[in-house]
Structures are given as C-alpha cells and as structure tokens.
Amino acid sequence: MISKQTLPKTYPLIDTHTHFDAPVFDSDRELLVQQAYKRGVRHLVLVGYSYQYFERMYNTEQLLNKLLVPLATEERDSSNLSQIETHTAIGLHPFYIKEHSEDHLKNMAHMIAEQRPIAIGEIGLDTFTESMREPEVFDKQKQFFKAQLDIAVLHKLPVMLHIRKAHAEALAILKAHDYDAHQLGGIAHSFSGGEQEAKAFVRLGFKLGVTGQITNPNAKKLRRAIHAAVETYGIECLVIETDCPDMTPIQCQMSDNSCADKQSHDRNVPANLPWVLSSLSELLNVSPDRLAEQLWHNSCSALHKTWAYPLV
Secondary structure, eight states: OOSSSOOOOOOOOOEEEEOTTTGGGTTHHHHHHHHHTTEEEEEEEEOOGGGGHHHHHHHHHHHTOOOESSSBBBSSSSSGEEEEEEEEEOOOOOOGGOOOOOHHHHHHEEEEEEEOOEEEEEEEEEEOOOOGSSHHHHHHHHHHHHHHHHHHHHHHHHEEEEEESOOHHHHHHHHSSSHHHHHHOOTTTOOOHHHHHHHHHHTTTOOOEEEEEGGGOHHHHHHHHHHHHHHOOOOOGGOOOTTTTOOOOOOSTTOOOOOOOTTTTOOGGGGGGOHHHHHHHHHHHHHHHHHHHHHHHHHHHHHHHOOOOOOO
C-alpha cells in the first residue's frame, strides 16, 4: 500500500541524482531550492550525460551554492540563513553514445583534472531500444564505459551507473575491471534489474539508487529486487534520488496532493524526495527516522564524503 497522507516529518536527505541544471528549471530554480530545503534536502548532485552540458552544470553548481535559504520567513538576517550544497558529477551517458566522441573523453579527462567533480556519471550500458542493441553501437557503449571506469580509477572517484536492460554485460565488465566500488564507492543509479542482479551489484560494493518508481505499487519487479537486496545486505545497500525532472513519485501525479510542484505532474523536483523515503519506509517496514539517517550515511559512503548528519 502506498501512503497518501501528508508527509509527517522532515528528515535530513541527500538527493544523490538530479538533472536540476536542466532548462525546465530555469524559471523557478531558486524557489525550488527553498522548497527542497524546507523538505529536508541538504545536498543534491547534478549528474552529467552529455559533454555539451558539462559547463552548464558547473555554472549551475556555482549559482546554487551561492543561494541562501531563510530558515524562518519572519527572520532574514544573516545568522538565520542556510543553503543546500550542490555537487557535480560528469559523464558520457550510454543512451547518447552516437553523439559522443574520443575528443569528448579527452576533454572530460582534462576537465576533471582542473575542476574535480564529486563522481563520474552517469555511465554504463543501455539496450532499451533496438538501435541501441546494434553491435556497432553497443560495442561503442562498452568502449566508453571502460574508458570512463579507467578515468574513475585514475582520479579515485566513484561512478554513477546507468544500466538498462544490460545488467549481465555491465556486471561482466565491472568484475573484470580494476574499478573497485568497495574502495572507491559508487551507485547503481535508478536500479531496474531483478533480485539476483540487485544483490550482484551490492556484492561489488555499489549502493542501489532508489527513485520515485518505488512509490508505484505496480513496480513489483523493482520492489521485490530492493526488498531482496535489503534482506541479504541490510538497508546499508541503498541510497535515494529524485532523478528530477523524471521519475515523479506517484503521490505527486494525483490531484489534491501535498507535493512541491503543483504546476506540473510531468516535472519532478528535489522537494519530492521525501516521498521516496516514505514509500521505501513502508516497503521495508523500517521507521523513517532510522531509514533517513542510514540513507544519509550510505550516500556519504557511496560518494566518499564525511558530511555530518544534521539536525533539521
């Protein structure tokens, strides 16, 4: 059963995967940051997919890290301001493999050396469409996946995986590669595989990224996979994300909801992250208090950070 009640409490949260630099947020990004902060979001990660947008991402990170959020509307002095910390990950996404070039890989490596990102991503394999399954296209995906894993090893950075309908092939590459998620961290973003695949990625050291898809009671395969991974490895194997503007929680697709973005059911926003926490709490029968704190520590582990769990 999916909870329909108003969110009962605010917990500190890390949105481990967003595309909050996208133009769809240009008109009201500052307002959405304030809403996200009020819902407990304290860190969010901008995740790359195309070389042409890397500069936009870094510019958005700089802009967002200058935004101060009033802690109380009636008091706006400097002692009563805080902010969401924004971080950037850059990577060449497998779904857009046809537009990527060797020069993009080289330039990305130079960019990482000059302006270190929080992670490499999102990278991986994708055979969702027939054209993506063509041997030449899939071979290029594997080439770029391995090359970006090499970059991650060189710079000792975690990776954010995008794996869709290619879990066995991705696992084979990861098992044969020098990249070690137990040492470097890493997230299997928006995990979409089955129970055995979920456990296989966790065994390799990756956290499973859970999105608003978990709020849909019809997402039975996903819910079984997450439940199975937790039964074997505990809640230490999970992180949560919005993947905004995609993966809108089902509660935010209904009328008379209490979600942040009432103007559009098609646009997910960082302030909707608590619905992922709430639904995951119900699925796993773990209190949101305990789950939120563990997810915070899991995110820090996956991203190799030591952010202290704050008081909201």
